[in-house]
Amino acid sequence: MKVLEKAPAKINLSLDVLGKRDDGYHEVRMVMTSIDLADRVECEDLPEDTISIRTSAPYVPEDERNFAYQAAKCIKETYNIHRGVAISIKKNIPVAAGLAGGSTDAAATIRALNRLWNLEMTYEAMLDIAVQIGSDVAFCIKGGTALATGRGEQIAPLPSLPPCWVILVKPAVSVSTAQIYKELDSKSADHPDVDEMIEAIKREDFLGICQLLGNTLEAVTMKKVADIGKIKQHMKTIGAEGILMSGSGPTVFALTQHESRMQRLINGMKGYCSQVFAVRLCKPFPLLSKYE
Ligand SMILES: C[C@@](CO)(OP(=O)(O)O)[C@H](O)COP(=O)(O)OP(=O)(O)OC[C@H]1O[C@@H](n2ccc(N)nc2=O)[C@H](O)[C@@H]1O
Ligand SMILES: Nc1ncnc2c1ncn2[C@@H]1O[C@H](COP(=O)(O)OP(=O)(O)O)[C@@H](O)[C@H]1O
Numbered sequence: 001m002k003v004l005e006k007a008p009a010k011i012n013l014s015l016d017v018l019g020k021r022d023d024g025y026h027e028v029r030m031v032m033t034s035i036d037l038a039d040r041v042e043c044e045d046l047p048e049d050t051i052s053i054r055t056s057a058p059y060v061p062e063d064e065r066n067f068a069y070q071a072a073k074c075i076k077e078t079y080n081i082h083r084g085v086a087i088s089i090k091k092n093i094p095v096a097a098g099l100a101g102g103s104t105d106a107a108a109t110i111r112a113l114n115r116l117w118n119l120e121m122t123y124e125a126m127l128d129i130a131v132q133i134g135s136d137v138a139f140c141i142k143g144g145t146a147l148a149t150g151r152g153e154q155i156a157p158l159p160s161l162p163p164c165w166v167i168l169v170k171p172a173v174s175v176s177t178a179q180i181y182k183e184l185d186s187k188s189a190d191h192p193d194v195d196e197m198i199e200a201i202k203r204e205d206f207l208g209i210c211q212l213l214g215n216t217l218e219a220v221t222m223k224k225v226a227d228i229g230k231i232k233q234h235m236k237t238i239g240a241e242g243i244l245m246s247g248s249g250p251t252v253f254a255l256t257q258h259e260s261r262m263q264r265l266i267n268g269m270k271g272y273c274s275q276v277f278a279v280r281l282c283k284p285f286p287l288l289s290k291y292e
Contacts, residue, residue, distance in 0.1 A: 003115045007039040007108035008282045009099035011246040011253050014197040015215040017186045025151040026181050029194045034143035034282035035166050039093050041108035043116050046084030057091035067106035070133050075113050094275055096174035098247030100136045107140030144284025161281055162206045165262040167254045170275035171227040180220050180248040189216045210242025210255055221249035238268045
């Protein structure tokens, strides 16, 4: 048997880093939302008890370093499963871009194996696996819009955003999330107003959401990748209601409710960067209600 799961990317609308914790991670408060730029994860039974990984993109590991492999291994160990699986990942999300590409593949693998192996996992059981793979995997299990706290693994759902376009521009460099957190001095950094962002979302106030976009990590990554500042400036000149770097970067996104602005942004930014996308938002997965 074979099951297919869609694996949407995320953007961070508000990302505040409160400080460093004793376990080496940073305490964060983030509002995240899923976008319709998605990988496709296919899981198929294998006759022998092994995990195999195939991806469509170069530079993505096809062994135990792949987050989808780690998710499958963790489920096999936790549920004492002695079955093999072939995992095939069609990558559409740019790699190491601040869009949680690897995390969403891991989350999709958890959802897929739950179906393939009839595990009847609850949402909480999926989260237990997710936190062992990475901080952003928990959000990606359900997706939609949510507040993520702790190291990013504590999830509280929020209402969906008003409909809009998300235009993404990925500079031709990648950054290491660990390095960006390491270089952050959270005391002297800018801190976005996460609570006001949540209120704006609850009020369905699109312009308020755009004005409140903020990311504590942006200044750190901008110092290393000069293109980010140039992209932001260029997008501002073309016109968008809100512009921000996602996660640890270097992808920059713009939000607009106007199709004409979306077209202008796409046309204007294509001459600037090779990786430019315009996508809609994604609703949360209606999964798990059967088991909750
Ligand atoms: C910055 C964010 C914002 O959503 O996203 P990306 O830019 O990666 O997409 C996340 O916090 C990234 O989460 P994720 O990519 O899952 O990180 P992990 O694999 O758990 O950790 C990678 C490394 O980042 C650092 N890290 C991560 C999360 C956190 N709250 N504090 C940290 O200090 C640690 O050094 C850790 O070893
Ligand atoms: N399924 C996967 N897809 C992409 N990258 C993966 C995957 N599994 C492991 N990785 C590793 O994770 C690193 C971070 O990639 P990614 O999750 O795309 O970035 P980000 O954390 O910035 O959102 C990559 O450099 C890659 O080596």
